[in-house]
Amino acid sequence: IFEGLDKPSLNPLRMLIDALDETLPVETYDGLGFWTPLPTTTDDKDKRTFWRFQVGNAEAQGGFYKTLREHATDGELAIKQWEELRARLKTLGGSTMAVSLLNLRQDAGFLASTAGSLPFVATHPDVFADLPLTFDSLHKTVDQIVTEPFLRNFIDLMCIFCGFPAKGAMTAHLLYVLERFFEPECAYSVPLGGTENIAKALQRGGEKYGMKLQLNAHVDEILTDPNQQHRAVGVRLRNGKIIKAKKAVVSNATPFDTAKLLGKKNRPVQNDVSPHIEKEEHYPKNVQSWVDTLGSLPRHGAILHLFVAIDANKKVNGKTLNDHPGWAQVCGSEPDGKPTPAHLVVQSWNRSLQDSQNLCSFFIPSILDPSVCPQGKHTIHVYSSGGEPYETWQNLEPGSAEYEAYKEERANVLWRALEDTCIPDVRQRAEFYIIGSPKAHEAFLRRDRGTYGMAWAAGTSAPYAGLLQFTPIPFPFPNLKTPVPALVRCGDSCFPGIGTPSAAASGAIAANTLHSLDQHIDMLENTSKKNPIYNFLSPGLFQWLYRPLVSSFTPTPEFRPSIAGDEAALAKQSLEEGASTTSTS
Incomplete structure (x- = not known):
């Protein structure tokens, strides 16, 4: 569900697309x-x-x-x-x-x-x-x-x-x-051609400025150099290749996954063969405490997904899809009706909305964008709230009979979300469907235990909330900057929180922090001229009250390149472990 992507707006995702001089064709609904x-x-x-x-x-x-x-x-x-x-x-x-x-x-x-x-x-x-x-x-x-x-x-x-x-x-x-x-x-927006086109727009925009996107490049470990106060100097991929960081390593993984990427080689680990021998490299106590805290923050459950392709023209008990009154409300075919592709379904007000068996949403983009499926068909995404418990899944083996049966059992509420509202015969119309479990969330999105994200409730400050933890402001997010020099976090477990626009904004804040104030303000001034609604992005004349005083201190020293030392550290690790190296753009 996206709002404000159809034209320049206050949506930070749309702002970024405009800042990058990109386009995103959408269809709107109200x-x-x-x-x-x-x-x-x-x-x-x-x-x-x-x-x-x-x-x-x-x-x-x-x-x-x-x-x-x-x-x-x-x-x-x-x-x-x-x-x-x-x-x-x-x-x-x-x-x-x-x-x-x-x-x-x-x-x-x-x-x-x-x-x-x-x-x-x-x-x-x-x-x-x-x-x-x-x-x-x-x-x-x-x-x-x-x-x-x-x-x-x-x-x-x-x-x-x-x-x-x-x-x-x-x-x-x-x-x-x-x-x-x-x-x-x-207005709400449906990206034409599918939501993947949001990622493609950001990719095109980034590549104009030298960004290089690597797919099938799973990060296995964040590398740090103990000779540089455990500075983050690069990452090791699952295939053994090392990517060197020229300025910093930015992790948009969850805090739990970031902690695991840091913990692979650097925290004390006893092995089964010689339990009295620990690995030699240890983080300083303050860093180790941060890693441990990060990995143990409260988390939401996972999301259950159901993707369905249906035949709208098929007659089931003598009826086509258009014969169902609920479908008329969805597609807007009733008098004064309006197409409504996005819906929320609540089973009971007496149960928590965080209960994955109580609150579901479904989205039918083909109502507004027929290009996403063949004529006469519809594609539907049904998903639960982010409260599906991982514990009942963790011992099930994907592909086993028990796992498949449990998927069907837990996804029944997703089918019912359609049956009880607008498509009572959806199972008979389904030509294809696939169920996404917490195990799938974990495997394909690389989110520990399939989690929807960090679950620090507003009202108190989260650990490592930066300077705000010393103020009356109850800031419910750990800081983007970390005790590991040159390691920055962003993503949906950082301010401003869960959701694609929020995650995009956190990425922008991280990028701003890595660059000089002059570069940052140049971007703001250029974007402010693209549309009158963006005028407020300009810091205006008042910037000169502070800019001469603080400009030379940005970015902070840890984000200023130190290539010689980093290359030496990575070369040493590469020789010792037989890994190849490659430079980032």
């Missing part, structure tokens, strides 16, 4: 479909109702206020409380137009790169009092204002994509919804 029990019921599927969250003007025909009036227990109360919540968070919401995630960096240079926000801060001094609220748990604010059950459920559903309902989600997650989703031009 609402999400929800199939949920009534607020006063539990899990009686006969009482499940369909409703639509239409983005754009809340008072427009079919808009959010119409939904609240039709489905809330008290529509006018729900509207009143929604407006009160928006008013309470208005200053923080406005700050999203004062400074972008692309302006951020993790050194003193941020004073200059974010200086364009100073006029907003000067006219909204209350933003300082609300700043801790940005990273605090959203439920603390919602509980003070919202009592209407339908609206509370809606807020939980809008947060759950970050891994938590309102309790555990950062307030920042709702700020974007409050501000952006109710602008008249807001």
Whole structure:
């Protein structure tokens, strides 16, 4: 589910695509479909109702206020409380137009790169009092204002994509919804040709600036040099090849997988043959403590996936797909209907939305993009929330009869998500399907135990949260910079969190940190000229209050190339272990 990819917007993923002078053709739609029990019921599927969250003007025909009036227990109360919540968070919401995630960096240079926000801060001094609220748990604010059950459920559903309902989600997650989703031009997007074209657009853009993408190049170990304070100097691939780092190693793996990549050769490990002999290389205590902490952070479960290809024209019990009333709601063929390819299905409000057997989503891109499958067919992706427990899978052998049977058992709720809503005969129409288990998540996405991501609930600071851990701001992410010199983290377990746009933003913050302030500001100034909506990216004249003072300190010394020492360290390891070496671009 993507919003704001159709044109220049506040979506950091779209900002990056524009900064790289790339294009991403999309088709748009204006609402999400929800199939949920009534607020006063539990899990009686006969009482499940369909409703639509239409983005754009809340008072427009079919808009959010119409939904609240039709489905809330008290529509006018729900509207009143929604407006009160928006008013309470208005200053923080406005700050999203004062400074972008692309302006951020993790050194003193941020004073200059974010200086364009100073006029907003000067006219909204209350933003300082609300700043801790940005990273605090959203439920603390919602509980003070919202009592209407339908609206509370809606807020939980809008947060759950970050891994938590309102309790555990950062307030920042709702700020974007409050501000952006109710602008008249807001729209969701389906990338034409499939979501792979997002990656291809970023690849094309990166290659313009010298990026080299290597596929089938599995990283087996992050290499460090004990003679350079255990500086990260490169990576070893699974095939033994060594890639040398000219400036730094950036890991977008989960914290758990990053810890494993660091721990392969450098932490004390006893072997079975000589249990009294330990490997000689050890990290300093502070680094080892960080590695151990990183590997033991709380984590979400995995996601169950069901990919299905169906025949829409096949007659099942005398009916084609178009004969089903629920399908008319999905494809928008009913009077005043609108195509709605993305849907969420809740089994029961009495169960956690993090329960993979309770909350499912399905996406049918072929409704808007027929190019993704043959004529008369549809392709569907159904997936659970990120709460599928790994423990019940870990002893099952992929391909075994037990494993295949358990896949079918656990995926039944995904089939039901379609059967109980819009395609009652989906199993009879299926020409092909495949189930993705936590084991598949682990193997193909290289995510430890198939995890959806780190699960540090908002409300307290995560370990190694950087300088923010010494402030009243409860920052729920470990720092991008690490105790291992020249090792930087990014990805969905870093600020700003789970989701493709957020992960892209964290990558941009890491890239900004690795480059000089001058290079960073050049990028911001160039991007700010591409569209009026990006004007706020420019640090403006206020940058000169700080730029002369901090520019020479960026990037920090650990990110300034030290090729001679690194090559010597890697050459030594290569000779000792018989590995080949290759240079990065």
